[in-house]
Every structure is written in structure tokens, then in C-alpha cells.
Amino acid sequence: MTNSYILTINGGSSSIKFAVYQVLESLEKTLYGKIDRIGLSGTVLTFNNQTKNKQESISFNASDHLTVVNLLIEWLEGQLDFASIIAIGHRVVYGMKHQEPEIITNKLLDELQRIELYDPDHLPGEIELIKGFLQRYPQLPQMACFDTAFHSTMPRIAKILPIPRRYEQKGVQRYGFHGLSYAYLMEELARLDGKKAASGRVILAHLGNGASMAAVLDGRCIDTTMAFTPASGLMMSTRSGDVDPGLITFLARTENMTALQFDKMVNHESGLIGVSESSSDMLDLLELEKEDIRATEAVTLFCYQAKKQIGAYAAALGGLDTLVFSGGIGENSHAVRSRICDGLGFLGIEINHKLNIANKSVISTDNSTVTVRVIHTDEEWMIAKTVYKIMNIN
Secondary structure, three states, rough: OOOOOEEEEEEEEOEEEEEEEEEEEEEEEEEEEEOOOOOOOEEEEEEEEEEOOOEEEEOOEEEEHHHHHHHHHHHHHHHOOOHHEEEEEEOOOOOOOOOOOEEEEHHHHHHHHHHHHHHOOHHHHHHHHHHHHHHHOOOOOOEEEEEOOHHOOOOHHOOOOOOOHHHHOOOOOOOOOHHHHHHHHHHHHHHHHHHHHOOEEEEEEEEEOOOOEEEEOOOOOEOOOOOOOOOOOOOOOOOOOOOHHHHHHHHHHHOOOOOOHHHHHHHHHHHHHHHHHOOOHHHHHHHHHOOOEEEEHHHHHHHHHHHHHHHHHHHHHHHOOOOEEEEEHHOOOHHHOOOOOHOHHOOOOOOOOOHOOHHHHOOEOOOOOEEEEEOOOHHHHHHHHHHHHHHOOO
């Protein structure tokens, strides 16, 4: 299979990540990139072709996902021979009751279209990607890798939302997201520290533009911060995380805010950008802290909420053995990691500040009873690995 490749597609609300893996004795990434600012001005594709040792950025004039999908496919056709692609793997944010990755059929596609309203920020774009490749290459197998699958092991009590039971029949429950990232992190933890560590009491902190945590016990997720939608849980770059539901009626009465306007506020105008009123980027806010109290409060609130969640999950786990930081903020901001861990000595967390500043893989001290790790996540690799496994089985 030396001339065989797997294409992975990771569609977000305003971005698409992609990667191509050659199938050798192991999966080797040959091309990867990202399209940013979909639906906004300045849509741009950046890529790294490792085979040709070429990096470049290309500007697109595209106002929606459908246009971007067609442009992406045409660009990919210029980079590789699609006859060598054995399958395409898609990250699908919402899996509902689906607990395993699946080959995409018309039945599954119809089901995804029926639940579009469950996640209007992600699912419509992901469906457009699937349909775009299906139209161009109808015989090429496509597979759905569900973000929610990792959290399917949660006990029922962690899935129930405290609202009238009748809504559970409509599928309203805690699903959790960032599952592909968490699955990758658990595999990496087992590789780095052994199966015993991966079977212990673990908190995974995926802190990026979207931020969430998961509590893992005996290798199984027992709770996670995101719930029915990715807007819940921790404060994020533009999402509020958990807020008082009474705000909906208050803002409806005082500002005539509609449900759609409220949804836009909590998903796109809140979090770091809402509190700081200047930027949704953590690095920007850390730079602004000295001169802007709003930036200081945004960063402090982010870290405070994360600290509280670690305490809550340590209680749910009955203690803590390993804390893993990942995601764009978790992997790259030593200041945020330090602030989150400060004051958690009572849980056994003690940070070595030199190792932390140097972004080492282990940032806890030798005396810390909790191992604190920084692990780079790779959702695309997890998708490719899953697709390869299914292709071999089938």
C-alpha cells in the first residue's frame, strides 16, 4: 500500500483542517493545512507539503462553507492523485447515540441532516464537506469519526440534565465534545507513562479557542464540561461557557433579545472577547494585561474557572494522579498553566516553573504526587488511524 493515502477533514465553525497520510508501515503525514475565516473577509488557506518541502498561503474569495468546500476539493486535486486515496475520514462533532466511527451511508447522512439544529455552528458545514466529496467521488469511502463517542462511557447520572424528563426522549443530554482530541491524549499518555497511568485518575484539559475538560477513570470518561452543545462548560475564546439560564428571559425583557440573538452572543461574542472587549486570543490578552484591566480580568476569569473545574473533577474521581494540558492555550501558554495550578497544592499538584516556562512535556516537580503533563494533541492523526483500522477490518 505504498502508494495509498488517507485524507482527513476536520471541519469547524469557521475553519477546516485537513491532512494527507501515506499508508506505509505506519501512517506518515505528507500534506496538511487549514482554511481560516470561513464566512468572514480574508479567507485564507495555509498548507505545508512535506514531500515537496513547500509552505504557502493562498487567499480565497469565499463567503460560505459550500464555496470553500468546492475550492478545497479543486485545490487538493492539484496537489495529489485522488485515485491513490483509499478513504476520507471526517470529524463529525455530533454523534448522538453513535459510539463508534462509521462508514458514511445515505442513511447516516440523512440522520446527520435531521439533527443539524442540534449544532448549527458545526454540523451544516461538516455535512457540506461530506456531500461535496461524495458528489465528486461517489465511490470513495468516507467515514465519520464522532467527537461525542469518547464520552459515551459516562455513567447515566453524568449524562442527565436537570430539566423535565420529556426532553430526554428528544435526545437532550450531556454529550461532550473534543472527543477525538481526548482519545488521542489518552493513547499518548499510555505510550509515555504506561497503561497504569492511563488507567488512573486523569483530568484532560483541552484549552484552545474551544475549551473543555474531561475526567477519566480506568481509561473511561466519567464526566466532561461541555454538555448538550459545545457552548457549555468552561469560558472560551468567544463562548460564554455555563451562564445563568435566567439571562435569557432577562435580556428578552430588557433588550428584546431573541433566542437566535442570545445564541449568537453566547457562542460568538462572549468568553475572552466578551470580557476583554479587545481580543479572543489569549496571547494578545497576556500582552495587554499591564495596561488594560479588562484583559487582566478576562485571563484571570479563564484561569479561575479552569482551577475550579480541576477541583470538581478531582472530587468526582476520588483524587488525582495525572493532569494533562493540551490545545492551543494549554500547550503554548506557560503563564496560563501556572495560574491554573497555583493554589492546587492541596490536591498534590506542584509545578516546576523552569520546566513549565520551557514548555517541557512534564512540568510537575519530583515531589508532586500528581504528574502534570503537556501533550500536543492531533485530531487529524486520530482520524487517520481510525480510518486505517476500519479499512483493514473491512
